Amino acid sequence: MTKILEKVDLSExxxxxxxxxxxxAKKRKAGQFIVLKIDEKGERIPLTTVDADPEKGxxxxxxxxxGKTTAKLATMKAGDELMDLQGPMGRPTHLEGVKNAVCVxxxxxxxxxxPIGAALKKQGAxxxxxxxxxxxxLLILEEEMKGISDNLIVxxxxxxxxxxxxxxxxxxxxxxxxxxxxxxxxxxxxPMMKAVAAVTKNYGIKTTVSLNSIMVDATGMCGACxxxxxxxxxxxxxxxxxxxxxxxDFDLLASRLRMYMTQExxxxxxxxxxxxxx
Amino acid sequence: xxxxxxxxxxxKVPRHKMPEQDPxxxxxxxxxxxxxxxxxxxxxxxxxxIQCKKPGCRTGCPVxxxxxxxxxxxxxxxxxxxxxxxxxxxxxxxxxxxxxxxxSQCEKFCILGKKDEPVAIGRLERFAADFERNxxxxxxxxxxxxxxxxVAVVGAGPAGLTVAGDLIKLGYEVTIYEALHKPGGVxxxxxxxxxxxxxxxxxxxxxxxxxGVKVVCNAVIGRLETIDELFAEGYDAVFLGVGAGAPVFxxxxxxxxxxxxxxxxxxxxxxxxxxxxxxxxxxPIVRGKNVAVIGGGNVAMDSVRTALRLGADNxxxxxxRSEVELPARAEEVHHAKEEGxxxxxxxxxxxxxxDANGWVTGIKCVEMELGEPDESGRRRPxxxxxxxxxxxxxxxxxxVGTNANPIIPMTTPGLETNKWGYIVxxxxxxxxxxxxxxxxxxxxxxxxTVILAMGAGKKAAASIHExxxxx
Ligand SMILES: Cc1cc2nc3c(=O)[nH]c(=O)nc-3n(C[C@H](O)[C@H](O)[C@H](O)COP(=O)(O)OP(=O)(O)OC[C@H]3O[C@@H](n4cnc5c(N)ncnc54)[C@H](O)[C@@H]3O)c2cc1C
Ligand SMILES: Cc1cc2nc3c(=O)[nH]c(=O)nc-3n(C[C@H](O)[C@H](O)[C@H](O)COP(=O)(O)OP(=O)(O)OC[C@H]3O[C@@H](n4cnc5c(N)ncnc54)[C@H](O)[C@@H]3O)c2cc1C
Ligand code: SF4
Ligand code: SF4
Ligand code: FES
Numbered sequence: 001m002t003k004i005l006e007k008v009d010l011s012e013x014x015x016x017x018x019x020x021x022x023x024x025a026k027k028r029k030a031g032q033f034i035v036l037k038i039d040e041k042g043e044r045i046p047l048t049t050v051d052a053d054p055e056k057g058x059x060x061x062x063x064x065x066x067g068k069t070t071a072k073l074a075t076m077k078a079g080d081e082l083m084d085l086q087g088p089m090g091r092p093t094h095l096e097g098v099k100n101a102v103c104v105x106x107x108x109x110x111x112x113x114x115p116i117g118a119a120l121k122k123q124g125a126x127x128x129x130x131x132x133x134x135x136x137x138l139l140i141l142e143e144e145m146k147g148i149s150d151n152l153i154v155x156x157x158x159x160x161x162x163x164x165x166x167x168x169x170x171x172x173x174x175x176x177x178x179x180x181x182x183x184x185x186x187x188x189x190x191p192m193m194k195a196v197a198a199v200t201k202n203y204g205i206k207t208t209v210s211l212n213s214i215m216v217d218a219t220g221m222c223g224a225c226x227x228x229x230x231x232x233x234x235x236x237x238x239x240x241x242x243x244x245x246x247x248x249d250f251d252l253l254a255s256r257l258r259m260y261m262t263q264e265x266x267x268x269x270x271x272x273x274x275x276x277x278x
Numbered sequence: 279x280x281x282x283x284x285x286x287x288x289x290k291v292p293r294h295k296m297p298e299q300d301p302x303x304x305x306x307x308x309x310x311x312x313x314x315x316x317x318x319x320x321x322x323x324x325x326x327x328i329q330c331k332k333p334g335c336r337t338g339c340p341v342x343x344x345x346x347x348x349x350x351x352x353x354x355x356x357x358x359x360x361x362x363x364x365x366x367x368x369x370x371x372x373x374x375x376x377x378x379x380x381x382s383q384c385e386k387f388c389i390l391g392k393k394d395e396p397v398a399i400g401r402l403e404r405f406a407a408d409f410e411r412n413x414x415x416x417x418x419x420x421x422x423x424x425x426x427x428x429v430a431v432v433g434a435g436p437a438g439l440t441v442a443g444d445l446i447k448l449g450y451e452v453t454i455y456e457a458l459h460k461p462g463g464v465x466x467x468x469x470x471x472x473x474x475x476x477x478x479x480x481x482x483x484x485x486x487x488x489x490g491v492k493v494v495c496n497a498v499i500g501r502l503e504t505i506d507e508l509f510a511e512g513y514d515a516v517f518l519g520v521g522a523g524a525p526v527f528x529x530x531x532x533x534x535x536x537x538x539x540x541x542x543x544x545x546x547x548x549x550x551x552x553x554x555x556x557x558x559x560x561x562p563i564v565r566g567k568n569v570a571v572i573g574g575g576n577v578a579m580d581s582v583r584t585a586l587r588l589g590a591d592n593x594x595x596x597x598x599r600s601e602v603e604l605p606a607r608a609e610e611v612h613h614a615k616e617e618g619x620x621x622x623x624x625x626x627x628x629x630x631x632x633d634a635n636g637w638v639t640g641i642k643c644v645e646m647e648l649g650e651p652d653e654s655g656r657r658r659p660x661x662x663x664x665x666x667x668x669x670x671x672x673x674x675x676x677x678v679g680t681n682a683n684p685i686i687p688m689t690t691p692g693l694e695t696n697k698w699g700y701i702v703x704x705x706x707x708x709x710x711x712x713x714x715x716x717x718x719x720x721x722x723x724x725x726x727t728v729i730l731a732m733g734a735g736k737k738a739a740a741s742i743h744e745x746x747x748x749x
Contacts (some may be wrong), residue, residue: 023502023503024502027501027502027503037459041552041558041559041560042560043551043560043561044459044551044561068560069560083459084459084495084496085496086457086458086459086496086497086498087496087498087501087502088501088502089498089501216543216546216547216551216561217457217458217467217546219457219458219498219523219683219685220523220524220683220684220685221467221523221524221525221542221546221683222525222540222542222543222546223525223527223539223540223542223543224539224543226527226534227534228534233527233529233533233534238684238685251636252534252636255536255635255636255637256534256536256636258536258635258636259536259537259564260562260564263556263557263562264562266557267556267557267560267562270557
């Protein structure tokens with residue numbers, strides 16, 4: 001059992017939780033994730049380890065409500081317990097030798113790119129961050145990102161805050177301004193990562209993306225998470241989750257993410273009814 | 279002379295049939311297919327055994343179960359005692375009685391099998407173990423006083439569970455680290471409920487916990503802690519029983535389309551995550567109408583029979599050789615046929631076809647014919663030119679074998695693996711290239727059987743004991 005120590009709503013449907021998980025907190029590195037299961041009948045879902053305090057033994061996750069499991073998780077509060085927590089899974093982000101980095105985060109992906117930016121800052125790299133959301137209300141972690149970035153650029157799709165446009169547009173502007181960039185780390189919705197990779201490809205800038213394929217065991221046993229990178233099949237849970245953005249088949253990823261759409265809807269509808277019944 | 283007479287007499291009684299659920303009924307439920315012997319039938323079947331002085335059956339059992347002794351106890355109506363006898367040699371008799379390939383092991387060497395059908399050793403084993411479990415009289419064996427030494431077991435499959443059971447009885451402090459949220463390995467995530475009820479595996483694990491074994495789930499060794507960190511933490515030896523759990527795909531075009539599963543994923547969703555009970559359980563699974571399973575082994579049979587229970591109208595086995603070469607147990611093939619599985623033999627997939635949404639709609643196959651025998655002695659299937667055809671499907675389960683999982687070797691310096699990534703360990707002792715690190719089961723041999731994994735666990739436990747006693 002894992003205790004929830006703290007719960008904060010970051011926006012309408014994005015929640016931050018601090019968990020009591022000393023063993024994982026001690027080991028976890030930027031880029032790694034956990035798998036949690038709320039209760040006996042629950043699904044196993046992967047979430048990035050956004051932050052950890054090895055001394056206090058705590059682990060931070062940030063998630064967006066998209067379906068039944070995340071909706072149910074969002075109703076839990078400090079003091080409640082999760083049945084299962086496995087991790088840290090996946091390979092840590094490869095950060096060695098990166099001196100000038102751009103961290104691009106879209107939506108809840110800002111939470112996922114934050115630890116990478118923090119680790120880069122810690123190793124003395126220059127960090128420029130571009131974070132975006134559909135609108136002002138949905139933007140998360142602005143203060144935290146400011147704290148770890150030498151320069152922070154904010155965009156919103158509707159122009160309600162920061163620059164009007166997509167993060168990929170802002171990145172393009174930045175590159176064209178002559179900014180020296182060793183590597184771009186881009187994390188967010190699949191179309192966003194695809195757009196960013198398309199921009200950087202033109203300039204030959206190395207781009208790392210984190211793939212959120214559907215997972216079951218996350219130990220390399222099932223192959224649910226398979227993605228195509230450079231024409232080869234890889235398992236995102238053990239070979240990734242981070243890959244070369246220029247080699248990833250994003251369309252395949254997007255179509256595999258739709259595999260359970262009907263069931264996910266059924267599950268969510270049932271859950272909503274249950275909640276209203278109470 | 280006397281023995282011969284006895285034999286003559288006994289041979290007249292035919293082997294007792296196992297009562298089974300009707301195929302038409304059972305494809306709509308997940309309950310076990312064979313129902314089990316009644317006490318009366320078990321005693322009658324046990325009486326068929328002629329109590330050989332040099333029992334061939336026993337040599338066929340990888341862990342050397344004292345078959346005549348436990349069978350005799352059943353014949354005498356001493357069912358609990360029979361179960362205890364079994365447990366002297368096998369830690370999981372209720373499991374082995376169900377899933378051992380008896381026809382190629384113990385029963386193959388039963389003397390009665392020469393002229394008639396062998397004693398139904400597996401069914402009797404299952405009967406005795408079930409009787410004990412249901413009676414509530416599970417005996418907790420005497421445990422030697424604690425010796426102060428600690429052993430870590432990685433992986434809670436049959437190999438790891440056996441090591442833990444043996445070492446705890448010898449006075450070691452034993453902790454099992456299991457990557458998933460439930461212990462049992464393939465017994466819980468792979469083999470379906472209708473062949474091995476999960477409550478049986480749970481009971482066996484509860485028993486180990488009663489003996490004092492600590493089971494830590496959600497602990498992926500290599501990630502949460504490395505082998506070196508386990509030693510630094512004070513463990514005196516480590517056993518690796520991490521299985522062969524990495525699925526193999528064929529590498530043909532379209533294999534990543536939606537609707538295409540590995541058998542591991544399909545079975546894990548269904549068994550471990552209980553997706554067959556969706557939406558009561560949260561994990562979804564595709565309930566295909568036309569499901570093809572690629573492969574002809576036991577895992578393929580489990581997958582195709584699962585597809586039927588999930589509501590398939592057409593469930594196919596696509597296998598590139600002919601019926602005689604099917605690697606699955608004859609009993610499983612028989613069960614599959616009874617349930618309506620369609621066998622597309624001498625057929626090999628070459629490409630998957632998908633729709634605009636990226637969902638599989640068909641398998642382009644070629645017909646095969648058998649050519650010259652290959653190294654394994656089986657006739658090599660070769661493609662018939664121009665024989666391409668398409669099978670319409672909406673779900674595919676690829677069941678063509680497994681590979682070694684890379685996490686442990688990737689994170690354990692100095693641990694020798696072979697060219698396929700399996701851990702190199704001595705067959706008799708389980709010793710690996712690292713001092714104090716032992717390995718056994720599928721991670722050493724590649725995908726094998728429950729009883730062989732248990733056998734390897736037994737040998738490793740004995741050699742860990744020897745190593746730590748002299749240390
Ligand atoms: C390595 C990894 C790290 C992740 N980190 C985070 C994170 O830090 N914060 C966060 O909010 N989300 C993260 N995700 C995504 C998160 O796992 C899914 O949002 C979650 O599984 C959805 O579960 P659900 O039951 O609420 O929704 P469901 O009803 O199962 O799904 C609803 C929608 O989410 C999509 N979806 C389903 N499963 C996944 C999945 N595994 N990944 C992505 N989308 C999925 C579906 O396509 C569907 O459109 C991560 C995914 C991976 C693989
Ligand atoms: C579908 C299916 C049907 C089968 N049917 C039969 C049958 O009828 N009869 C038969 O005899 N055999 C059968 N087998 C084969 C048999 O199940 C295996 O040979 C046997 O389970 C191997 O045991 P094991 O202990 O070596 O490994 P496994 O049972 O594979 O257990 C390994 C365990 O280690 C865990 N693990 C892996 N990596 C780590 C890590 N890094 N840290 C911690 N834990 C880890 C895994 O999660 C797993 O629980 C079948 C196999 C399958 C897949
Ligand atoms: S353990 Fe398996 S091989 Fe040995 S006697 Fe029992 S059923 Fe036969
Ligand atoms: S070989 Fe057959 S008859 Fe002889 S002891 Fe074994 S089970 Fe009994
Ligand atoms: S999630 Fe099962 S192999 Fe990656």
